[in-house]
Amino acid sequence: xxxxxxxxxxxxxxxxxxxxxxxxxxxxxxxxxxxxxxxxxxxxxxxxxxxxxxxxxxxxxxxxxxxxxxxxxxxxxxxxxxxxxxxxxxxxxxxxxxxxxxxxxxxxxx
Amino acid sequence: xxxxxxxxxxxxxxxxxxxxxxxxxxxxxxxxxxxxxxxxxxxxxxxxxxxxxxxxxxxxxxxxxxxxxxxxxxxxxxxxxxxxxxxxxxxxxxxxxxxxxxxxxxxxxxxxxxxxxxxxxxxxxxxxxxxxxxxxxxxxxxxxxxxxxxxxxxxxxxxxxxxxxxxxxxxxxxxxxxxxxxxxxxxxxxxxxxxxxxxxxxxxxxxxxxxxxxxxxxxxxxxxxxxxxxxxxxxxxxxxxxxxxxxxxxxxxxxxxxxxxxxxxxxxxxxxxxxxxxxxxxxxxxxxxxxxxxxxxxxxxxxxxxxxxxxxxxxxxxxxxxxxxxxxxxxxxxxxxxxxxxxxxxxxxxxxxxxxxxxxxxxxxxxxxxxxxxxxxxxxxxxxxxxxxxxxxxxxxxxxxxxxxxxxxxxxxxxxxxxxxxxxxxxxxxxxxxxxxxxxxxxxxxxxxxxxxxxxxxxxxxxxxxxxxxxxxxxxxxxxxxx
Numbered sequence: 001x002x003x004x005x006x007x008x009x010x011x012x013x014x015x016x017x018x019x020x021x022x023x024x025x026x027x028x029x030x031x032x033x034x035x036x037x038x039x040x041x042x043x044x045x046x047x048x049x050x051x052x053x054x055x056x057x058x059x060x061x062x063x064x065x066x067x068x069x070x071x072x073x074x075x076x077x078x079x080x081x082x083x084x085x086x087x088x089x090x091x092x093x094x095x096x097x098x099x100x101x102x103x104x105x106x107x108x109x110x
Numbered sequence: 111x112x113x114x115x116x117x118x119x120x121x122x123x124x125x126x127x128x129x130x131x132x133x134x135x136x137x138x139x140x141x142x143x144x145x146x147x148x149x150x151x152x153x154x155x156x157x158x159x160x161x162x163x164x165x166x167x168x169x170x171x172x173x174x175x176x177x178x179x180x181x182x183x184x185x186x187x188x189x190x191x192x193x194x195x196x197x198x199x200x201x202x203x204x205x206x207x208x209x210x211x212x213x214x215x216x217x218x219x220x221x222x223x224x225x226x227x228x229x230x231x232x233x234x235x236x237x238x239x240x241x242x243x244x245x246x247x248x249x250x251x252x253x254x255x256x257x258x259x260x261x262x263x264x265x266x267x268x269x270x271x272x273x274x275x276x277x278x279x280x281x282x283x284x285x286x287x288x289x290x291x292x293x294x295x296x297x298x299x300x301x302x303x304x305x306x307x308x309x310x311x312x313x314x315x316x317x318x319x320x321x322x323x324x325x326x327x328x329x330x331x332x333x334x335x336x337x338x339x340x341x342x343x344x345x346x347x348x349x350x351x352x353x354x355x356x357x358x359x360x361x362x363x364x365x366x367x368x369x370x371x372x373x374x375x376x377x378x379x380x381x382x383x384x385x386x387x388x389x390x391x392x393x394x395x396x397x398x399x400x401x402x403x404x405x406x407x408x409x410x411x412x413x414x415x416x417x418x419x420x421x422x423x424x425x426x427x428x429x430x431x432x433x434x435x436x437x438x439x440x441x442x443x444x445x446x447x448x449x450x451x452x453x454x455x456x457x458x459x460x461x462x463x464x465x466x467x468x469x470x471x472x473x474x475x476x477x478x479x480x481x482x483x484x485x486x487x488x489x490x491x492x493x494x495x496x497x498x499x500x501x502x503x504x505x506x507x508x509x510x511x512x513x514x515x516x517x518x519x520x521x522x523x524x525x526x527x528x529x530x531x532x533x534x535x536x537x538x539x540x541x542x543x544x545x546x547x548x549x550x551x552x553x554x555x556x557x558x559x560x561x562x563x564x565x566x567x568x569x570x571x572x573x574x575x576x577x578x579x580x581x582x583x584x585x586x587x588x589x590x591x592x593x
Contacts, residue, residue, distance in 0.1 A: 020194075020381060020383065022196055059189070059386060059391060059392055060388075060391040060392075063391040064391065064394075065391055065392065065393070065394040066165055066390055066391045066392060066393040066394070067164060067165070067391075068164075068165050068166070068167040068170070069138070069164045069165065069166060069167065070167060070168070071131045071132050071133050071166050071167065071168035071169070072132065072133060072138060073132050073133045073138055073139070073140045074133070074137075074138025074139070074152065075138070075152065076139055076140065076149065076150055076151060076152060077151050077152055077153065077156070079146060079147075079148050079149045082148045082149075082151045082156060082256070083148055088251070090247060090249070090251060090253055091147070091247070091253060092146060092147040092148060092255075093147050093148065093245075093253035093254055093255055094148070094198065094253070094254040094255075094256070095247070095251045095252070095253055095254075096198040096244075096251060096252050096253075096254060097250075097251065097252070098246060098250050098251060098252050099197070099198060099244060099246070099252045
């Protein structure tokens with residue numbers, strides 16, 4: 001078992017990360033997560049001891065280049081199937097609580 | 111004095127263009143627009159567990175076409191990245207995009223602002239997948255349609271080198287023309303296949319550092335681009351002039367009110383937590399693929415424009431004919447059938463006025479024109495060889511347009527050809543002068559305005575087919591010789 005180096009990750013960083021992941025953590029959970037995530041980071045940090053000077057980063061073991069497929073239309077899920085897991089269906093759509101009050105119908109999000 | 115006074119605006123645009131592939135970027139669902147909601151999905155589109163992306167070769171090829179024709183450097187190895195954010199129209203919880211090693215870098219877009227040629231540099235062009243579409247129901251819910259989720263996009267990022275709403279709108283039009291000419295997108299803003307965000311800042315003239323910028327979203331029509339940007343520039347200048355400061359934020363454009371409103375500030379700015387896409391190995395673009403794309407690259411609108419100017423066309427005609435590939439192809443075909451460069455100006459004028467005028471009046475498009483390029487060329491040849499006067503040619507055009515008959519056949523059948531034969535014209539002129547001795551005497555006594563009367567009579571006698579210039583010459587000499 002690796003010893004935990006203090007401050008590998010702060011409680012505040014855990015809170016921010018949780019907020020970005022839309023996770024609601026109780027204070028006790030923040031404490032536990034800080035400790036546990038710190039241990040994981042410590043473990044990964046052991047890689048820093050290896051000298052990688054001159055070694056190219058390895059993105060994907062085994063696969064050298066991105067496979068391509070021809071531009072052909074395949075099978076679709078029937079609409080009923082596609083909507084089967086929707087919490088609520090309205091007018092053939094996934095219905096969700098209203099998004100961003102004040103934002104017009106469509107975003108230009110890229 | 112410029113409208114922005116001691117300030118200048120610095121604008122950069124990010125354009126998203128939907129590529130017109132048949133299937134999505136990473137799965138085989140259809141990209142067709144207008145289908146029943148959520149009818150064009152598959153397990154990958156829905157972000158169901160266990161699915162993996164497989165890259166669409168055609169989408170890459172379309173992006174390469176764009177990159178090559180804008181002079182970009184093409185990366186021989188590029189990578190995909192995950193961009194995370196939570197939104198109901200993004201089922202996977204991340205969008206596959208490109209970050210550090212995009213497909214294309216550098217390059218430029220050229221366009222005209224009035225008659226001035228501008229060149230704006232591009233920072234990058236990369237591939238990414240579109241999100242689904244959400245609409246807001248009056249019931250207070252948001253409705254999500256995932257047909258659009260996964261449709262291939264290219265994002266085109268310009269350098270901050272635009273300086274007004276007008277320039278930005280011309281730049282955007284140039285992008286639309288370009289992607290249509292390259293046949294990689296329909297560039298339809300109404301249907302969302304071309305969308306645009308603008309980064310806007312202002313600074314005092316002479317300053318080199320950029321001012322604080324705001325990002326304008328939702329400006330999805332050519333008209334709004336100009337208005338939204340000019341509005342934002344004016345807002346920032348007003349703020350700075352009164353000693354205030356621009357706050358870095360994202361603002362939405364409200365087209366109905368003609369104003370913008372803050373959407374999200376810097377403190378809430380997204381941390382997208384980019385990471386290299388583990389499901390896709392690096393994409394390799396080999397030389398033979400690039401050579402193949404280069405060899406089949408369609409002519410760009412600007413190259414077409416230059417070619418037309420070299421043929422002697424005025425700026426406005428060259429610009430019009432290079433604005434849509436169909437228009438340029440129609441012109442090229444007309445020209446080659448009409449005997450080449452000598453017909454260029456005439457062909458451009460006829461297409462620009464008579465042909466497009468008639469099509470516009472009837473709400474028809476060029477491919478369904480009753481007068482095809484070969485028929486128009488026939489008409490132009492009849493004008494060039496003096497068979498038809500301009501006036502007669504218009505009449506022949508109108509009749510061919512409504513009947514679909516070929517001009518040469520119509521002219522032969524109805525004997526419409528212009529009378530240029532000097533002897534034939536002279537005979538008619540003599541008859542007319544003899545029939546109006548009083549007017550002839552007055553003319554000879556100095557009432558030279560009466561020449562118009564005689565020309566009119568001759569034209570009437572010939573059913574408008576006499577060459578008016580010849581008639582004038584003959585009448586002048588006949589009326590002159592007996593004095």
